[in-house]
Amino acid sequence: MAWVKFFKKPGGNLGKSYQPGSMLSLAPTKGLLNEPGQNSCFLNSAVQVLWQLDIFRRSLRQLPGHFCLGDSCIFCSLKSIFTQFQHSHERALPSDNLRHALAETFKDEQRFQLGFMDDAAECFENILERIHLHIAPDSETDACTSKSCITHQKFAMTLYEQSVCRSCGASSDPLPFTELVHYVSTTALCQQVERGIERSERPRAERFGELLQAACTFGDLRNCPSNCGQRIRIRRVLMNSPEIVTIGFVWDTEQSDLTEEVIRSLGSHLNLSELFYGVTDEHAKKSDLLLVGMICYSSRHYCAFAYHSKSSKWVFFDDATVKEVAIPIHVS
Numbered sequence: 655m656a657w658v659k660f661f662k663k664p665g666g667n668l669g670k671s672y673q674p675g676s677m678l679s680l681a682p683t684k685g686l687l688n689e690p691g692q693n694s695c696f697l698n699s700a701v702q703v704l705w706q707l708d709i710f711r712r713s714l715r716q717l718p719g720h721f722c723l724g725d726s727c728i729f730c731s732l733k734s735i736f737t738q739f740q741h742s743h744e745r746a747l748p749s750d751n752l753r754h755a756l757a758e759t760f761k762d763e764q765r766f767q768l769g770f771m772d773d774a775a776e777c778f779e780n781i782l783e784r785i786h787l788h789i790a791p792d793s794e795t796d797a798c799t800s801k802s803c804i805t806h807q808k809f810a811m812t813l814y815e816q817s818v819c820r821s822c823g824a825s826s827d828p829l830p831f832t833e834l835v836h837y838v839s840t841t842a843l844c845q846q847v848e849r850g851i852e853r854s855e856r857p858r859a860e861r862f863g864e865l866l867q868a869a870c871t872f873g874d875l876r877n878c879p880s881n882c883g884q885r886i887r888i889r890r891v892l893m894n895s896p897e898i899v900t901i902g903f904v905w906d907t908e909q910s911d912l913t914e915e916v917i918r919s920l921g922s923h924l925n926l927s928e929l930f931y932g933v934t935d936e937h938a939k940k941s942d943l944l945l946v947g948m949i950c951y952s953s954r955h956y957c958a959f960a961y962h963s964k965s966s967k968w969v970f971f972d973d974a975t976v977k978e979v980a981i982p983i984h985v986s
């Protein structure tokens with residue numbers, strides 16, 4: 655099961671402190687209903703985090719049109735939830751239309767079907783992929799350059815991987831690919847934490863990006879491209895500057911004893927130069943991303959935390975329940 659962690663660039667309001675007693679309210683933050691048997695918590699959590707991502711919410715609002723699929727249109731049903739978030743007077747709204755659209759869209763694959771629980775990170779990723787298809791249906795997923803495609807303009811990490819042999823200098827052909835969620839194994843992450851504790855003085859949360867990179871490449875050894883006999887690590891290089899970076903933590907078992915270790919490793923800042931072996935984009939080299947959202951899974955249930963930039967507060971979303979929370983991870 656996955657945890658998702660979202661980072662985005664510091665926005666205009668992010669540093670502004672909340673004034674107690676001011677007229678600033680947490681609206682529009684509303685819950686999403688999850689009736690018994692619906693098992694929609696995975697979808698509700700993904701939608702809440704998307705809504706709270708200022709960059710995503712504003713970009714979606716500004717889009718002029720899309721390739722519509724009518725009754726089973728994920729784009730339309732997401733947009734309709736967003737409109738209701740903004741204008742409805744209800745405290746909690748149904749997410750049924752989006753649930754139906756998702757079930758209809760993935761009918762053949764038997765995924766995200768009505769009444770069944772599913773994975774929130776994969777749901778989040780699939781919603782983004784669908785948005786790409788609704789906006790730029792003719793464009794290849796891995797080579798989408800459409801300026802209006804929120805998915806690829808804001809979320810996609812354009813990477814290439816290559817192995818370079820330190821012993822004989824041979825290198826493999828660079829293999830380009832695109833990622834919307836950067837998945838990291840929690841087992842590998844905790845192994846890196848243990849190795850790092852012996853070697854480094856820096857607190858682990860400050861080395862979060864490095865730990866993630868090490869966890870991603872550790873154990874992934876390839877043969878030297880010229881077969882000199884060396885086993886070498888793969889290098890991943892980031893070529894663009896994504897505005898939102900999503901990390902998906904992969905748990906090897908449903909009941910993991912690594913939860914506490916993983917939480918202690920989370921940093922509130924993420925440096926892209928640390929996350930990847932190399933970064934070619936000048937903007938990306940300098941960017942310091944801030945944690946703004948999390949989707950968590952425990953006891954067969956998903957909930958979400960998101961940073962509400964207008965009030966500089968963290969908000970907890972558990973289906974229909976919405977609460978303002980104090981979160982120990984510091985965002986400044």
Ligand SMILES: [Zn+2]
Pocket residue numbers: 720721722723724727728729730731
């Ligand atoms: Zn539509």
Ligand SMILES: [Zn+2]
Pocket residue numbers: 786787790793795798799800803804805806807
């Ligand atoms: Zn696209």
Ligand SMILES: [Zn+2]
Pocket residue numbers: 819820821822823824878879880881882883884
């Ligand atoms: Zn070699």
